[in-house]
Amino acid sequence: MSEEAGAGGRSRIEGGVDAIVVGGGPDGLVAAAYLARSGRRTVIFESTGELGLPVRKREMGARRFAGASDGEHLIHALDPHVIDDLDLYRHGVSYASRRLETTYIFKTGERLTLRGDLREPMHDLEDTADALGRFATGMFAAAAQLRPLTSGAAGGAQEIANALSGDVSEFPGGAGAALIQSAEDVFDRYFAEGPLRDALTAEAAFRSALPPHEQSSFSQLLARWAGEVSGLQGAVGYPEGGAVAIVEALRRSAQRTGVDIRASTEVTEILIEKDAAAGVVLSDGGQVRAPIVVSALDAHTTYMSLIGPEALDVAFQRDIAMRRAPIATVQLHVVLADAPDDEDARGELSRRLVYAPPPDDVRRAFSATRRGEIPNDLIIEAIAVDAFEEEWPEGKMQLSVLAHPLPLDADANEQRREETRAAIVASLEKMLPGAGERIEDDALVTPHDLAGRGGGALHAFSAREGLLRQLSLAAVTRSACNIGGLYFCGPEAQLGYGLNGAAGRAAARAALKKAKRSGAAP
Amino acid sequence: MIFPVDDLLADRPKPTPLYAAAASVSEANIWTSINGFAAARVFDNVETEYRAAKDGAVIADFGPLSRYAVRGESAAALLTRVATAPAFTLSPGESARGLMLDDAGGVLDLAEISRLTDDLFLMTTPSPQPRALQLAARGLNVQVENISRAVAAIGVLGAGANEALAAAGLKIPGDHVAASAVLRGVETAARPVQFGALPGAELIFPADDALTVWERLMRRASVRPIGLDAMEVLRIESGAPRPGSDFVTRPPRSGARRMLPVEIGLPHLAPLDSGWFNGRRSLRYQSAAPEHFLVALAIDGDRVLPGAAVYCGGKPAGRITSCAWSPAVRRAIGFASITAASIGKRGEIAVSDHLGDLRGARLLDTAESRLAAAFSEAQS
Numbered sequence: 001m002s003e004e005a006g007a008g009g010r011s012r013i014e015g016g017v018d019a020i021v022v023g024g025g026p027d028g029l030v031a032a033a034y035l036a037r038s039g040r041r042t043v044i045f046e047s048t049g050e051l052g053l054p055v056r057k058r059e060m061g062a063r064r065f066a067g068a069s070d071g072e073h074l075i076h077a078l079d080p081h082v083i084d085d086l087d088l089y090r091h092g093v094s095y096a097s098r099r100l101e102t103t104y105i106f107k108t109g110e111r112l113t114l115r116g117d118l119r120e121p122m123h124d125l126e127d128t129a130d131a132l133g134r135f136a137t138g139m140f141a142a143a144a145q146l147r148p149l150t151s152g153a154a155g156g157a158q159e160i161a162n163a164l165s166g167d168v169s170e171f172p173g174g175a176g177a178a179l180i181q182s183a184e185d186v187f188d189r190y191f192a193e194g195p196l197r198d199a200l201t202a203e204a205a206f207r208s209a210l211p212p213h214e215q216s217s218f219s220q221l222l223a224r225w226a227g228e229v230s231g232l233q234g235a236v237g238y239p240e241g242g243a244v245a246i247v248e249a250l251r252r253s254a255q256r257t258g259v260d261i262r263a264s265t266e267v268t269e270i271l272i273e274k275d276a277a278a279g280v281v282l283s284d285g286g287q288v289r290a291p292i293v294v295s296a297l298d299a300h301t302t303y304m305s306l307i308g309p310e311a312l313d314v315a316f317q318r319d320i321a322m323r324r325a326p327i328a329t330v331q332l333h334v335v336l337a338d339a340p341d342d343e344d345a346r347g348e349l350s351r352r353l354v355y356a357p358p359p360d361d362v363r364r365a366f367s368a369t370r371r372g373e374i375p376n377d378l379i380i381e382a383i384a385v386d387a388f389e390e391e392w393p394e395g396k397m398q399l400s401v402l403a404h405p406l407p408l409d410a411d412a413n414e415q416r417r418e419e420t421r422a423a424i425v426a427s428l429e430k431m432l433p434g435a436g437e438r439i440e441d442d443a444l445v446t447p448h449d450l451a452g453r454g455g456g457a458l459h460a461f462s463a464r465e466g467l468l469r470q471l472s473l474a475a476v477t478r479s480a481c482n483i484g485g486l487y488f489c490g491p492e493a494q495l496g497y498g499l500n501g502a503a504g505r506a507a508a509r510a511a512l513k514k515a516k517r518s519g520a521a522p
Numbered sequence: 523m524i525f526p527v528d529d530l531l532a533d534r535p536k537p538t539p540l541y542a543a544a545a546s547v548s549e550a551n552i553w554t555s556i557n558g559f560a561a562a563r564v565f566d567n568v569e570t571e572y573r574a575a576k577d578g579a580v581i582a583d584f585g586p587l588s589r590y591a592v593r594g595e596s597a598a599a600l601l602t603r604v605a606t607a608p609a610f611t612l613s614p615g616e617s618a619r620g621l622m623l624d625d626a627g628g629v630l631d632l633a634e635i636s637r638l639t640d641d642l643f644l645m646t647t648p649s650p651q652p653r654a655l656q657l658a659a660r661g662l663n664v665q666v667e668n669i670s671r672a673v674a675a676i677g678v679l680g681a682g683a684n685e686a687l688a689a690a691g692l693k694i695p696g697d698h699v700a701a702s703a704v705l706r707g708v709e710t711a712a713r714p715v716q717f718g719a720l721p722g723a724e725l726i727f728p729a730d731d732a733l734t735v736w737e738r739l740m741r742r743a744s745v746r747p748i749g750l751d752a753m754e755v756l757r758i759e760s761g762a763p764r765p766g767s768d769f770v771t772r773p774p775r776s777g778a779r780r781m782l783p784v785e786i787g788l789p790h791l792a793p794l795d796s797g798w799f800n801g802r803r804s805l806r807y808q809s810a811a812p813e814h815f816l817v818a819l820a821i822d823g824d825r826v827l828p829g830a831a832v833y834c835g836g837k838p839a840g841r842i843t844s845c846a847w848s849p850a851v852r853r854a855i856g857f858a859s860i861t862a863a864s865i866g867k868r869g870e871i872a873v874s875d876h877l878g879d880l881r882g883a884r885l886l887d888t889a890e891s892r893l894a895a896a897f898s899e900a901q902s
Contacts, residue, residue, distance in 0.1 A: 275803045309661030310599040313625040313800050318657050482625075482803035 012286035017043050019292035019511065020280055021259075022267045022306070024051040025456075027489040028296030029250040029259075030504030033086050035292065036257035038512050043288060044259055045280065047266040052247030054450040054461075055499065058333055060398065060441055068333060068385050069244040070445045072499050073400040074100070074352065075237045077227025078246065079151055082501035091249040091256070092241075096388035099235040102352040104199035105431045107361070107377075112195045113351065116235050128196050135190040140234055143225035145175035149471060150226045150495045152506030160471060179219045179467050183212035184359075202356035202379045206404050207497050209325035209463040211366035212359065216466025223467050223496035236352055238388050242400075246499055270295070270306045276484030280306075291520065292511045294487045296504065298460035299477045302490060312481050319476040320492070326408040327369050327463040331445040332401045332424045336438040339386070339397035349387040349397070355380035355431035369405040374419050378403040378427040396440065401428060408462050412448045420444065460491045470495050478506070487511045523587055523634055523677075523715055523724070524757060525561070525750060526648040527766030528554040535560040538585025539674035539732035547740075547747055554750065556586035557650060564749040569849050571752035575679055575720060576850070579686035580748035581739055584675035584724055588650045591669050592643040596662035601643055603658045604651075605633040606783075606792045606799045612637040615700045617713050621783055621791045622647065622654065623801035628780025629788075630654065631771055636700055636713045644713070644726070648765045658800070674732035677715065678745065679722035679756075686743035687712065687723055694723055706738050707731075720756060755846045758855050761818045761888025763787060767828070768816055768843045768857045786816045787890060790897035814840065814859045818888050821845075821854040821873045823881035831874045832858045832883070839864035842873060855886055 021032040024046030036042040050056055055071035075095075083089065099116030106112070115122060118136035122129050149160060164176035178186065183204035191197040201212045203221055210217035229237035239245045255261065269281035270293055279289030295302040299320045309317055340346070357365070357377040365375035381402045403424040409416060421444050429436040447461035464470055474493050480486040489507035494500050532555035538544075541560055545551075550564040561583065565571060574580050592600055601609035607620030617636040621629050631651060636644045645655075655666045678687055684694055692703040692712055700713040708731040712723045727735050739745055757764060765771045769781045782805070783792040792799070794806050819832075819842075830842040845856025858873070872880040885891075 275798075275806050304661055310596065310603060311798060312603075313803070314603060314654065314658045315625040317660060321660070482807055484803070484807060 012284075014286065014288045017041050017279075017288055017290040019043075019294065020045065020288060020290045021294045021296060022270070022280060022302070023296035023490070024048075024261065024263065025053055025296050026055065026247055026250055026499055026501060027494070027504030027507075028294070029247070029254045030082055030086065030501040031294045031296060031487070031489050031508040032259040032261075033250070033254040033257050034505055034508030035294070035511065036254065036259045037085070040292070042259050043290070044254070044261050045265045045267050045282070046261070046263045048453060049264045050453075051251050051261065051263065052244070053453055054456070055243050055247045056453070057242075057244045058400075058443065058445075060333055060335055060443055068398055068400055069242040070331065071450060072243040073238075073331075073383050073385070073402065074381075075229055075239055075243060075246065075499055076224055076235065077150065077496060077498050077500050078229070079500055079502040079505060080228060080231070081151065082505050085505070086250065086253040086257075088246070088249045088253060091252040093246060093249045094240045095230060095237045096240045097350065098230045098237040099232050100238060100350075100352045102236070102354055103348065104195070104202070104354050104356045106195060106198060106356055107358055107430060109433075110195055112199055114199065117232065118234065128191065128194065131190045132196060139178070139186075139222065140225055142175040142178045143222045144233065146222060146226040146467070149467075150223055150500075150502065152493070152502035160475075175222065178222055180216055181218050182215050183218040183221065186218045198359060199354070199356050201359045201362060202354060205362050205366070206354075206379045206381060207329050207402075207463055208404075209327050209465045211363050213363060216468060219467035220464060220496070223470075224498075227496070227498070227500075238383065240388070242385060243499060250501070267306060270302070270486065272307065272311055272483060272486075275482075277486040291485050292487070292515065293485060294489060294504075294507050294511060296489050298456040298490045299473075299488070299492045300457045300459070302488060303481065307481075307483070316476065316479070316481045319473070322469075322473055324459055324462045325370070325465060326372070327366070327405045328408040328447045328461055329402050329404040329463060330406045330420055330424065330447070332403065332421060332428075333443040333445070334399045334401060334425075334428070334435075334439055335441040336397050336399060336435060337395070337440050338438055339395060346387055349384035353380075353382040353384075353431065355382075355427055357427075366405055369407050372407050372409075374406060374423045376423070376426070377430075378406065378423060380424070380427050380431055382428070382431065399428075403427060405463065408447055408458065412446060417444055417446065420446065456491060464497055467495060474503075478510075485511075485514075523584065523646055524632055524648055524762050524764055525556050525586065525753070526771070527764060528556060528561075528750075529558065530555070532558055538583055539729040540583040540585055540676065540736055543733050543736040544583050544747060550749075552749070556750075557588070559586035561586050562747070562749045563751045565747045568749070568751045568755070571746065571748040572755050572849055574746050575681075575748055575752065575756060577681060579678060579680040579682040579722075579743065579745045580752075581736070581745045582677040582679065582748050582753060584677045587675065588647045588668070588670045589673060589675070589726070590645045590647075590652075590655060591667045592645055592655075592664060593641055593667075594662075594664035595641060596664040597641050597643050598637075600655070600659055600662050600664045600666070601635050601645060602797055603800050604654055605635060605645070606802075607633060607635040608797050609635050609637070609643060610797055614639050617700060617715070619716075619791065620799075621788060622651065623783070623792065623799065623805075624780055625801055625804060626779055627782055627792075627801035627805035629769055629771070629783060629786055630780065631765055634715065638700065638711070646724070649771060672729055673726050674729045674735070675727075676725045676735065676739065677722060678725060678739065678743070679715075679720050679748070680745075681720070683720070683722040686739070686745050690739050690743040692723075692725070706734050708734050710735060720760075751846070754844070755848055755855075758818060758844065758846055758857060759848055759850060759886075759888065761787065761886070761890030763816055763857060764844055768859070781814070781816070782812060785812045785814055787818075787894055790893045793897070812862045814861055815865050816843070816857055816859050817865075818886040818891060819856055819858050819871065819873065819883045820848075820851050820886045821856065821875075821881050821883040823854050823873075823875045823879075825876045826854050826856060826873055826881070827876050828856075830876075832860055833872045833874075833880065834860065834864040835870065836872075837864075839871075851886070854881075
């Protein structure tokens with residue numbers, strides 16, 4: 001390392017670094033680990049004191065509820081290459097359940113439980129079992145076509161076209177056709193009205209910016225089913241210790257590979273020299289120079305703040321400023337009194353619980369959210385985090401609840417937070433009657449909270465548009481405005497939602513490929 | 523500044539502030555439309571106007587061109603983004619010409635930039651570019667005002683342009699330095715321009731006073747008006763390509779791209795080793811290999827038509843994109859877009875004339891081609 005020590009950071013220039021990763025979120029950790037694995041001296045800068053944001057451990061009250069995490073609570077699309085390459089199983093990743101069943105609870109109080117693999121025969125569905133089998137087989141085949149895209153392996157126009165053009169016998173037109181259709185149009189082919197269709201409608205709308213009747217709204221579900229948990233396509237898994245355990249494993253893997261992690265160190269500028277990234281400037285004025293810079297921050301922060309519009313191509317700037325729907329998912333941690341203590345209840349709570357409002361109510365919820373209002377009926381996904389522990393706790397239990405759709409709320413205030421909390425509790429009450437009265441403690445986690453903790457710009461937490469639009473934004477942001485040596489793996493580079501890691505892997509691989517071509521040895 | 527191609531299908535072109543004055547001295551009364559504005563093609567006789575420019579001074583109505591006042595702390599940053607002219611390095615009063623490029627390094631348009639004060643610039647483009655400026659201004663502390671309709675502009679061009687201006691009461695201190703003066707009570711700014719290889723200046727003043735300044739020049743400076751047809755001859759002789767006819771400026775169809783600076787023969791206006799500009803990184807890292815080159819030709823004949831076939835070594839190589847008869851070269855001259863594969867191949871160049879006969883042709887040595895060659899040599 002060459003370092004010119006000065007009186008302050010302003011005069012300090014640090015060299016001898018091969019790669020810099022800006023942002024210590026999950027994708028930043030993945031990118032850093034890949035770069036360090038190749039023998040490159042890699043430094044990761046995180047402005048806060050925590051790694052893995054926006055995912056972080058949530059502790060409530062005096063009792064420790066294992067596995068509660070802010071940001072995400074389930075895993076459905078963690079890139080299998082990341083798991084293998086970074087040896088995450090050895091670094092602590094294991095699943096308490098790798099194929100959760102889902103119980104859908106409807107407004108009428110009816111319940112419907114679907115298996116973790118929708119393709120498995122469900123004889124109790126009687127007349128709709130065949131339709132579900134055909135639907136799931138076709139859709140899983142179409143979703144499998146998307147894997148090169150969701151894994152970040154395909155970025156070029158031709159690769160994207162290839163991924164979308166293959167035919168699927170069970171679904172004419174394959175993934176390409178399914179991507180542009182509305183969820184309602186797809187369901188019309190297979191299902192009559194009824195609980196099964198209502199459940200799938202809620203699934204398609206959950207965490208999406210598009211209501212189920214709008215074009216491309218089916219693509220979100222397809223992207224989710226392109227993912228896998230431990231080799232099980234379309235499954236939803238619960239990691240032991242919760243989603244935060246994945247982040248911990250990523251951190252351990254990065255440290256094991258020799259990544260130099262510098263928390264509480266803010267990057268204020270990405271240096272561009274001769275059309276290529278040359279390093280970063282830190283908040284104390286010091287410089288760290290490296291030929292590879294990977295940004296895991298959101299696109300606005302990376303390009304508009306750390307580089308600045310005056311160094312960006314005009315159309316690139318227009319494209320990264322694409323308007324995104326002001327719709328978000330909000331999390332509520334709830335501690336309930338009087339936890340059931342029988343085995344049956346525990347079995348029931350070991351599932352993913354989804355409150356599926358009637359499709360008309362889902363439509364109305366999206367309309368209200370788009371007007372900036374808080375809807376009456378929300379789609380709820382709840383996990384009883386204690387149900388996956390060895391010991392079933394006595395007395396109390398904690399639910400991690402994700403509610404959708406809610407306004408992104410650029411101007412959130414206490415009253416608005418209280419209204420949001422009340423709406424979530426009201427929908428929770430419809431799902432679990434009496435739950436509202438049993439709440440002993442709760443904590444709301446809004447996009448504002450996640451952004452405020454250094455998780456990124458607020459709009460980075462807005463719900464995802466259709467997959468084609470996500471593809472377009474990902475391609476633009478990954479192009480890094482043709483700045484040599486700069487790679488991007490922020491939230492806009494990821495397709496779909498949830499902990500994934502593919503964007504970090506893709507960015508690191510692109511950097512290594514380029515370095516190899518130019519003969520830059522580690 | 524070069525005029526863009528005529529919009530031949532325009533219905534009822536609008537008058538520029540100088541239309542009445544120009545119409546009153548037009549003997550030929552042949553008009554066309556440029557950017558929706560009436561522009562005289564010929565006032566008297568093309569060769570007479572051409573000779574006047576070569577030997578003395580002429581004036582032209584530059585009203586159809588687009589002008590933008592750019593002011594603010596980030597004015598230079600904005601102009602650096604949208605044009606290759608080095609706005610940051612200009613001192614107040616200085617002007618520079620450049621290209622407007624898209625993100626892929628394709629040429630959108632030509633541009634001329636003048637720095638009037640530390641934070642006030644004037645940008646002139648052949649075609650209206652408000653959208654490009656609006657997009658580029660996002661995130662910058664800058665105000666862009668389209669002043670195209672608020673001002674009138676006269677080009678004073680020719681070997682005797684400086685003398686003519688001095689006679690009218692306006693002295694230009696240098697080849698690249700702007701000046702201002704009060705002509706018959708009208709606040710007038712003058713910035714040096716080069717129309718092709720001819721020296722000259724562009725006078726800019728409030729639209730309401732257009733006729734006053736025109737009259738002053740006509741009476742005091744002994745100039746005569748020049749139309750587009752004569753300017754077209756001067757343009758091709760100088761090797762300056764015309765947006766819309768020699769290269770396409772509108773958005774390319776899917777899968778296609780705009781022409782690169784090197785393809786239109788102006789690589790010296792987009793140097794990769796000076797200040798940053800939009801599309802530079804694409805030119806450096808990702809630019810496709812040139813497919814066509816725009817070259818100026820002198821053709822052994824009196825008349826060829828745009829679109830005429832060009833052959834190299836007997837094989838089809840491209841098309842004529844614009845042409846005129848040059849009194850100086852005493853034959854037809856024109857621009858041709860020819861395939862990159864044809865460049866450097868041995869064999870005679872031939873062009874199909876208006877009767878379909880093949881005419882021999884040779885590359886025309888122009889001011890722009892000399893600049894491009896010197897630039898390429900310096901780069902290598």
